[in-house]
Amino acid sequence: MKFIDEYREARSVHRFAEAIRRETTRPWTIMEVCGGQTHSIVKFGLDELLPQDVTLVHGPGCPVCVTPVELIDKAVEIASRPDVIFCSFGDMLRVPGSGHSLLEVKARGGDVRIVYSPLDAVKVAQQNPAKQVVFFAVGFETTAPANATAVAQAQRIGLHNFSILVSHVLVPPAMVAILSSPQNRVQGFLAAGHVCAVMGTTEYEPIAAQYRVPIVVTGFEPLDILQGLYLCIRQLEEGRAEVENQYARAVRRSGNEPAQQLIREVFRVVHRKWRGVGEIPESGLGLREAYEEFDAEKRFGLAQMVAEESSECISGLVLRGIKKPHECGAFGTRCTPERPLGAPMVSSEGACAAYYSYRKRAEVQSMKLGAEK
Ligand code: SF4
Numbered sequence: 001m002k003f004i005d006e007y008r009e010a011r012s013v014h015r016f017a018e019a020i021r022r023e024t025t026r027p028w029t030i031m032e033v034c035g036g037q038t039h040s041i042v043k044f045g046l047d048e049l050l051p052q053d054v055t056l057v058h059g060p061g062c063p064v065c066v067t068p069v070e071l072i073d074k075a076v077e078i079a080s081r082p083d084v085i086f087c088s089f090g091d092m093l094r095v096p097g098s099g100h101s102l103l104e105v106k107a108r109g110g111d112v113r114i115v116y117s118p119l120d121a122v123k124v125a126q127q128n129p130a131k132q133v134v135f136f137a138v139g140f141e142t143t144a145p146a147n148a149t150a151v152a153q154a155q156r157i158g159l160h161n162f163s164i165l166v167s168h169v170l171v172p173p174a175m176v177a178i179l180s181s182p183q184n185r186v187q188g189f190l191a192a193g194h195v196c197a198v199m200g201t202t203e204y205e206p207i208a209a210q211y212r213v214p215i216v217v218t219g220f221e222p223l224d225i226l227q228g229l230y231l232c233i234r235q236l237e238e239g240r241a242e243v244e245n246q247y248a249r250a251v252r253r254s255g256n257e258p259a260q261q262l263i264r265e266v267f268r269v270v271h272r273k274w275r276g277v278g279e280i281p282e283s284g285l286g287l288r289e290a291y292e293e294f295d296a297e298k299r300f301g302l303a304q305m306v307a308e309e310s311s312e313c314i315s316g317l318v319l320r321g322i323k324k325p326h327e328c329g330a331f332g333t334r335c336t337p338e339r340p341l342g343a344p345m346v347s348s349e350g351a352c353a354a355y356y357s358y359r360k361r362a363e364v365q366s367m368k369l370g371a372e373k
Contacts, residue, residue: 007221008044016226017049023233027053029185030232031178031321033171034192035062035349036220042354044222054233057185057321060174061192063139064091064347065319066274067167070307072097075165078134078300079105079112085128087121088136090114094337094346098307118150118164125154125162134296137164141195144168144285145259148266151287151294163296166286169272171195172203173283179211183322188232190218190225193247198263200255204243212241219247266291275343276309276316313342318351325352332356 032038038058041047047056060066076097079086086102093103093112106112111131115121118135125133137147147164154162171192178184191204196217204215214235218228228246235242245251263285272284287295297303312330317323325331325344335341337356344350 004221007219007223009223013044013046013049013222013226016223016230020054020226020230020233021051023230023237024051024053025237027055028187028233028236029055029057029321030188030190030229031057031059031186032190032218032225033059033061033175034190034195034220035065035347035351035354036194037061037190037192037218037225038351039349039354039358040220040222040225042351042358046222046225049226050229054229056229058318058324058351059189059321060178060274060277060319061140061171061195062319062344062347062349062351063143063167063169064095065315065343065350066169066174066277067092067095067138067343068273068275068307069098069309070273070305071165071167072101073099073307074297074300074302074305075102075136076100076105077302077305078165078296079110080108081132081300083130083132085111085113085124085131085133086136087113087115087124087133089116089138091346091348092136092138094340095343096310096340098309118147119153122150122154122159122162125159126157129161131161132299133162135162135164136167138167140169140171140192141199141263142192142197144263144267145198145256148262151266151291152262154294155291160293163294163299164287165296168267168285169274170269170283170285172207173280174274174277175204175207175215176211177277177280177283178320179207179213181320183320186213186321188214188236189216190228190232191215193217193219193224193251196245196247196251196255198256198259200260201243201245201251201253208241208243214241215243217243217245217247217251219250274319276313276319278316310341315342315344315352318344325355326359328352
């Protein structure tokens with residue numbers, strides 16, 4: 001398949017792995033920001049091709065994983081109302097809240113629907129004028145333009161039974177929070193290519209300069225990731241800290257300006273709480289005043305709801321690259337995809353789900369033993 005097969009070609013993969021081995025003279029810890037990259041790394045065993053001195057840690061770029069428990073609880077509360085049709089992408093349904101998940105609401109008879117675009121939810125609202133239709137607007141900068149389009153369209157056509165439950169987060173403030181933490185061990189980043197396709201790369205330049213950390217904008221296929229790692233390690237070895245673009249086939253320095261304009265038109269930057277991490281200043285998007293009639297939290301009077309996270313789930317440490325999934329005591333035992341304790345075990349981009357799906361049990365067991373030594 002075009003744009004897939006050539007980026008998975010085995011001989012080139014091994015050539016890049018060899019180039020990384022030649023380039024590496026010291027230990028380096030590199031974080032891939034996006035959960036899609038994590039899944040590629042674990043699925044294709046790319047980390048196993050790297051020299052021992054290169055450690056990959058998994059970042060916070062799984063939007064489902066970082067959605068805080070109280071937002072799941074708010075979604076559950078709204079979806080449980082008899083006059084509501086609650087629309088969401090599929091992988092939010094099994095994420096546990098402090099009590100129930102959206103899937104449990106659906107099983108109890110709630111009208112919870114999986115949609116593939118926020119515009120599908122707009123259509124559902126047009127077709128069901130007697131119901132309140134709510135879309136769970138989760139995601140990074142990648143999904144924000146489509147959600148902004150849905151809200152702008154709802155306003156344009158005067159759709160008063162449509163609203164969105166906003167859980168938008170932004171990548172650069174999360175990278176700054178990781179780098180500012182006293183526990184930080186990340187020395188270089190593979191930034192998420194699809195986020196940069198929307199936002200461009202300029203907002204990473206001050207981060208690279210201030211924290212002296214190379215940031216390589218990287219795609220999602222095995223060759224993308226190995227080339228991104230090669231560029232990152234080469235910078236580290238040469239003492240450089242720059243923004244480089246591995247994913248040039250999709251990313252321009254200025255990004256997608258019309259999409260950015262749409263985001264700015266509908267959303268404003270707000271402080272946002274991240275699951276397992278806490279509040280990060282100016283790290284999310286909320287609706288602008290001109291669009292606040294479409295804010296489901298306000299419409300349903302849920303703005304002040306708070307909830308406790310599972311004390312057993314260490315997803316905050318996993319999402320900041322401090323621990324790996326197999327270092328969680330509940331991994332594969334008390335936390336499985338069927339009975340998850342945390343979102344990273346059920347999201348299609350979650351690091352715990354990647355380890356559970358692609359690493360054999362025995363392998364994970366020996367990794368656990370290695371971590372305990
Ligand atoms: S294995 Fe489960 S409990 Fe542990 S960090 Fe991952 S999601 Fe949380």
